[in-house]
Amino acid sequence: MAGQSLPKPIRCKAAVCRASGEPLVVEEIVVDPPRAYEVRIKIVCTSLCHTDITVWRSNVASKFPRIIGHEAFGVVESVGEHVSGFVTGDAVVPTFLGQCDACRSCRSSSPERTTNMCTTLPLSDSLGMRRDGTVRFRDLQGNPLNHCVGVSSFSQYTVVDVNQLVKLGDGVPPKMACLLGCGASTGVGAAWRLAKVEPGSSVAIFGLGTVGLAAVQGAKMCGASKIIGVDLNPDKEEVGKSILLSISSTIYLVASRPPKRQRKGMGVTDFINPSQLGETPVSEVIGAMTGGGVDYSFECIGVPSVMADAFRSTKMGTGMTIILGFNENNEPVALPSLELLHGKRVMGAFFGGIKPKTDIPILAKKCVNNELELERLVTHEVGLQDINTAFDLLLQKKSLRCIIWMVK
Amino acid sequence: MMPGHLPLLCLGWCTVLELATSASLHYTIDAERAPTDAQHIARSSSNINRGSDFSDFQRVFFPAAMEQNTPRPIRCKAAVSKAPGQSLEMEEVEVAPPRAHEVRIKVICTSLCHTDLTVWRMKDFPATYPSILGHEAVGVVESVGDHVSEVSVGDTVVPVFLAQCGDCGDCLSRRSNICSNLPPRMTTGMPRDGTTRFSLAATGEPVHNFLSVSSFAEYTVVDVAHVVKVGKHVPPAMACLLSCGVSTGVGAAWKVAAVEAGSTVAVFGLGTVGLAVAQGAKMCGAKRIIGVDLNPDKFEIGKRLGVTDFVNPNDTAEKPVSEVIKEMTGGGADYCFECIGSAPAMAEAFRSSRTGWGKTVILGTDGKAEPVSISSTEIKRGRSVHGALLGGIKPKDDIPVLAQKYLDKELQLDEFVTHETGFDEINGAFELLEQGKCLRCIIWMDGAKAKESSA
Numbered sequence: 070m071a072g073q074s075l076p077k078p079i080r081c082k083a084a085v086c087r088a089s090g091e092p093l094v095v096e097e098i099v100v101d102p103p104r105a106y107e108v109r110i111k112i113v114c115t116s117l118c119h120t121d122i123t124v125w126r127s128n129v130a131s132k133f134p135r136i137i138g139h140e141a142f143g144v145v146e147s148v149g150e151h152v153s154g155f156v157t158g159d160a161v162v163p164t165f166l167g168q169c170d171a172c173r174s175c176r177s178s179s180p181e182r183t184t185n186m187c188t189t190l191p192l193s194d195s196l197g198m199r200r201d202g203t204v205r206f207r208d209l210q211g212n213p214l215n216h217c218v219g220v221s222s223f224s225q226y227t228v229v230d231v232n233q234l235v236k237l238g239d240g241v242p243p244k245m246a247c248l249l250g251c252g253a254s255t256g257v258g259a260a261w262r263l264a265k266v267e268p269g270s271s272v273a274i275f276g277l278g279t280v281g282l283a284a285v286q287g288a289k290m291c292g293a294s295k296i297i298g299v300d301l302n303p304d305k306e307e308v309g310k311s312i313l314l315s316i317s318s319t320i321y322l323v324a325s326r327p328p329k330r331q332r333k334g335m336g337v338t339d340f341i342n343p344s345q346l347g348e349t350p351v352s353e354v355i356g357a358m359t360g361g362g363v364d365y366s367f368e369c370i371g372v373p374s375v376m377a378d379a380f381r382s383t384k385m386g387t388g389m390t391i392i393l394g395f396n397e398n399n400e401p402v403a404l405p406s407l408e409l410l411h412g413k414r415v416m417g418a419f420f421g422g423i424k425p426k427t428d429i430p431i432l433a434k435k436c437v438n439n440e441l442e443l444e445r446l447v448t449h450e451v452g453l454q455d456i457n458t459a460f461d462l463l464l465q466k467k468s469l470r471c472i473i474w475m476v477k
Numbered sequence: 478m479m480p481g482h483l484p485l486l487c488l489g490w491c492t493v494l495e496l497a498t499s500a501s502l503h504y505t506i507d508a509e510r511a512p513t514d515a516q517h518i519a520r521s522s523s524n525i526n527r528g529s530d531f532s533d534f535q536r537v538f539f540p541a542a543m544e545q546n547t548p549r550p551i552r553c554k555a556a557v558s559k560a561p562g563q564s565l566e567m568e569e570v571e572v573a574p575p576r577a578h579e580v581r582i583k584v585i586c587t588s589l590c591h592t593d594l595t596v597w598r599m600k601d602f603p604a605t606y607p608s609i610l611g612h613e614a615v616g617v618v619e620s621v622g623d624h625v626s627e628v629s630v631g632d633t634v635v636p637v638f639l640a641q642c643g644d645c646g647d648c649l650s651r652r653s654n655i656c657s658n659l660p661p662r663m664t665t666g667m668p669r670d671g672t673t674r675f676s677l678a679a680t681g682e683p684v685h686n687f688l689s690v691s692s693f694a695e696y697t698v699v700d701v702a703h704v705v706k707v708g709k710h711v712p713p714a715m716a717c718l719l720s721c722g723v724s725t726g727v728g729a730a731w732k733v734a735a736v737e738a739g740s741t742v743a744v745f746g747l748g749t750v751g752l753a754v755a756q757g758a759k760m761c762g763a764k765r766i767i768g769v770d771l772n773p774d775k776f777e778i779g780k781r782l783g784v785t786d787f788v789n790p791n792d793t794a795e796k797p798v799s800e801v802i803k804e805m806t807g808g809g810a811d812y813c814f815e816c817i818g819s820a821p822a823m824a825e826a827f828r829s830s831r832t833g834w835g836k837t838v839i840l841g842t843d844g845k846a847e848p849v850s851i852s853s854t855e856i857k858r859g860r861s862v863h864g865a866l867l868g869g870i871k872p873k874d875d876i877p878v879l880a881q882k883y884l885d886k887e888l889q890l891d892e893f894v895t896h897e898t899g900f901d902e903i904n905g906a907f908e909l910l911e912q913g914k915c916l917r918c919i920i921w922m923d924g925a926k927a928k929e930s931s932a
Contacts, residue, residue: 174833177833179737181735181834182737182833182834183834184832184859186832186833186858186859188833192858361657371853376853385653385655385657386647386650386652386653386654386655386657387647387652392853392856392857394853395854395857396854399852399853399854399855400853401852402850402851402852402853403848403849404849404851404862405848406839406842406843406847406864407842407846409849409862410839410842410864411655411661411864411866412654412655412864412865412866412869414864415851415862416856416859416862417856417857417858417859417860417861418859419857422859
């Protein structure tokens with residue numbers, strides 16, 4: 070801990086969400102020092118996750134103005150009181166889900182009871198810091214700017230609770246680390262930690278966005294022999310299977326390609342576009358392809374009727390469906406009870422069931438070792454001033470992950 | 478040499494070889510048996526409640542149908558369902574001999590499960606008319622068809638609606654009990670060829686079977702994959718219970734949920750299945766077993782079977798049961814079981830489970846396959862929903878294990894038999910269940926109960 074003067078407020082740039090669904094305004098803000106159990110981070114890069122779109126479109130006016138964004142990579146700038154394990158300069162990933170390692174959920178270790186739903190700072194759409202509810206951001210007029218899930222990464226500096234911060238070793242590429250902050254970990258984690266896909270299994274993944282494709286990679290890493298990708302967008306077939314991601318437009322060319330490595334597909338072995346099936350339900354097609362249904366299915370969109378399709382696509386006796394997609398209206402999913410009775414299971418999770426501090430470093434290592442090939446999920450890159458381009462690309466379904474570099 | 482060719486004049490045939498060694502309850506038997514041995518059957522000396530073991534039944538002669546070597550059709554009584562919701566009618570039926578992979582069983586006793594009641598009331602599929610219902614029973618093998626080596630004439634067996642072929646990927650997997658060779662179905666007919674073995678003796682009109690068992694008849698024919706051999710020292714009424722309802726409940730706690738010691742459990746519906754869940758949870762060491770039922774009488778018997786707390790949805794002052802349970806448990810139960818077959822109850826059971834690891838197990842069916850409505854966000858908080866048939870157990874492997882647990886007093890099953898009656902009074906059993914006045918009413922086939930009590 071520095072014996073010098075205490076951290077001071079920092080003036081920096083941020084993309085402020087001033088009204089629902091409006092383009093973000095890049096402006097100067099002030100970021101207060103970290104309080105007890107808090108860490109102030111300099112964000113290196115961040116990316117746009119579909120859940121940010123959901124938050125951005127919220128029709129609750131009182132939530133704005135707000136700094137959103139929750140998928141990022143950064144470096145510790147200063148720490149507050151009672152923070153151990155982090156020092157200035159550490160490479161870190163902030164996460165929307167906390168891990169305290171002390172509550173009953175964090176300590177649960179039996180295979181049946183493992184959960185990442187830490188109860189110390191439970192997941193919520195809070196507007197301030199988690200422990201005291203106050204904010205650390207102000208605009209230049211002195212008005213408070215709300216936080217988002219305790220991360221708020223669309224800012225060159227942010228303040229995060231120590232429970233929501235993951236330390237990474239050196240050598241993890243920033244873009245990779247950034248994706249592990251949400252989407253990539255959710256997908257891989259769901260196959261790896263939640264479903265525990267066994268070698269030789271058959272898997273169906275509904276929705277080949279970032280989370281779905283990460284689940285494809287996760288299933289492949291676990292040795293699944295059949296990975297059926299389901300998406301309404303026919304372009305996703307090539308994305309899922311091919312060795313080269315089709316890039317519609319790139320703002321910044323990727324400066325350094327990874328050194329020569331074997332080009333393999335993302336992992337999809339079969340592709341289904343439900344809009345081309347006519348009257349036949351997708352679950353019936355999958356049943357025919359797999360002798361009764363897949364062992365595991367994953368819903369990665371957040372649409373209840375698709376969750377039901379994913380459920381119906383699993384086989385009797387052993388089928389398991391994992392729900393990852395987030396439905397902001399909390400709509401119900403209708404599960405046919407007779408199919409449930411025939412030995413099927415459904416479970417859901419946030420963050421693919423991973424415990425952030427425990428599992429993100431493991432996943433980072435798998436990326437560095439090429440057990441996971443997630444760089445294909447980065448399709449675009451922009452600077453902070455062009456952050457709204459990232460929104461446009463995602464809304465037009467032209468991107469997977471667009472990295473936003475915080476150039477100072 | 479096929480057991481079916483052997484003359485059967487005396488039940489002394491039906492040997493009880495392992496009375497003393499109750500541990501060896503499995504379904505393969507040695508095939509070497511001299512056809513003319515008339516072995517003396519020792520009476521079991523174990524302290525079995527509800528009367529004696531099967532040795533008394535073995536003094537009953539089989540009908541003269543067996544005077545030749547090939548099994549012939551048997552004429553006997555059956556309780557036939559002829560119209561939705563109407564009293565069963567006693568008819569003389571002809572029961573064809575067992576074909577390949579089939580076993581003809583002389584039913585000792587049977588009981589009424591709510592699923593029989595549900596289908597009995599239905600006009601359309603899966604109900605068919607005329608049919609012989611009943612799928613919970615125990616009996617003695619009377620004859621076997623070709624390719625049956627797993628059981629022999631005289632063995633005590635429990636027929637089960639769920640098959641275990643032992644060969645397919647599901648049967649070989651630890652995780653599944655849904656045999657894929659002979660998958661469960663609600664359609665009638667024998668599992669391999671879809672035909673029935675029953676016809677009305679007077680007219681020859683075929684009578685449909687039910688769930689591959691049809692136990693409301695003095696004799697029935699069951700596929701060997703649906704037959705579980707049990708030891709002769711298991712009291713018949715207890716073996717009968719394990720044929721469906723009790724195994725479903727105990728299995729759900731033991732296998733599907735794998736309830737850990739110290740857990741909190743909520744059981745929706747305290748009928749036979751629900752109370753069996755309570756027993757299973759207690760056997761697994763659950764600390765708290767909350768029973769939910771509209772009938773306050775269920776608490777007394779529930780307490781005897783392991784229920785520690787009782788919630789009556791009529792007495793919660795408009796508060797949803799899930800709210801009450803969450804308050805009682807500080808956030809929700811570790812495991813919730815739905816044992817009624819009501820879609821709204823299934824949803825309420827789900828809402829009663831805790832975040833992080835709350836598991837909801839669905840056991841009930843309403844026959845109409847109503848969808849269960851689950852919050853897409855609440856399930857993401859670490860919850861899961863599982864369903865199972867027969868409590869996730871593999872019948873041939875696990876029913877004998879449960880029978881042994883009963884004998885070892887790890888499971889308390891006597892309480893489930895609340896009534897007994899003779900076959901002629903079977904409609905009385907329907908009335909009792911309809912009125913919610915019984916758990917299991919054991920229906921003794923003619924003579925069986927009398928023989929037992931006179932022993």
